[in-house]
Amino acid sequence: MAIQKMKKIEYKVPGGKLLKISAMVESDKIKDIKIHGDFFAYPEESIEKLEVGLKNIPLEESKIREILENSLREVELIGISKEDLLHVLMKLKD
């Protein structure tokens, strides 16, 4: 039986804000995720859409990048970037 692991990752973006990710991961797949931090995103709901979009996604760089690109198109991020998100999300991998 696959084991779900709760993972928390914190990343201070150099010259930017703090990104905190809490995720349930099962066999290198995101089962549930919350993206926290003191950053700004416009519109704000885009981050919730991203969280939903990341569910059941295998932790592969190309996959994650694709979802970031799709969910955050036209989104203005301040204090973090898509690359920062990718960097932190890939840290969820064992």
Place this chain on the structure above:
Amino acid sequence: MRFIPLREDNAAMCMAIDEAILLARAENKVPDTLRFYFFTPPAVSIGYFQSAEEEVDFKKVSELKVDVVRRITGGGAVYHDSRNDLTYSIVVSEKNPKIPRNIRESYRVICGAIVSGLSHFGIDAKLAGINDVVVNNKKISGSAQTRKRGVLLQHGTLLIDVNPKIMFSLLKVSDEKIRDKLIKSIEERVTSLKKEIKREIEIDKLIDCLKRGFEETFEEELEEGELTDYEMKLAKKLYEEKYSRREWLFKR
């Protein structure tokens, strides 16, 4: 532009009124609006994307009888020390010709109004980073903005007096952040109007100066008004159904 005289409300109500103005503005029921307020009792507000559990020390919060509220705006946790901390909030239609489409640029416009307001008060302030105002390189004001339904809401603090010890006792500070911030302690990085001006701050005078700053920036006169019945009704609803609820506070 309408000006709403200084109010003092609890944290949930402060946030409810800000959103009520935004919604009323979106429905074209009220004009662009500037207001000032105090959080009374003192409160911690957390940014929209923050986790309340992770940011706030709730044991200390109940000990000190401080309110906690989640904002609709992003950014970090802020301690609002009642009358030691003046909050401004501005609600403007994105159609206002002074508002750039770009978020960063619009921060500069509105924070610029604070800078020019402070200059009238005899304080030489500057913009720093995306949304900070500094005096002698120390932060004196921080702001957060959201945009919804074609309307911009920006609210921010202006430190009148600063008490980093209380502030830090209420906030959980993560290791990563400590590391970054230990380099310079809050006392070194943050200043207040009292520190800079070395006398008691007359709030009425300060607000008059800030109003002038906004009038110059927006090239528009401020007309004193009051919150409409519609806004107050909306605010009460938002207070009851959103900002005073645990579901909202622990939403993320």
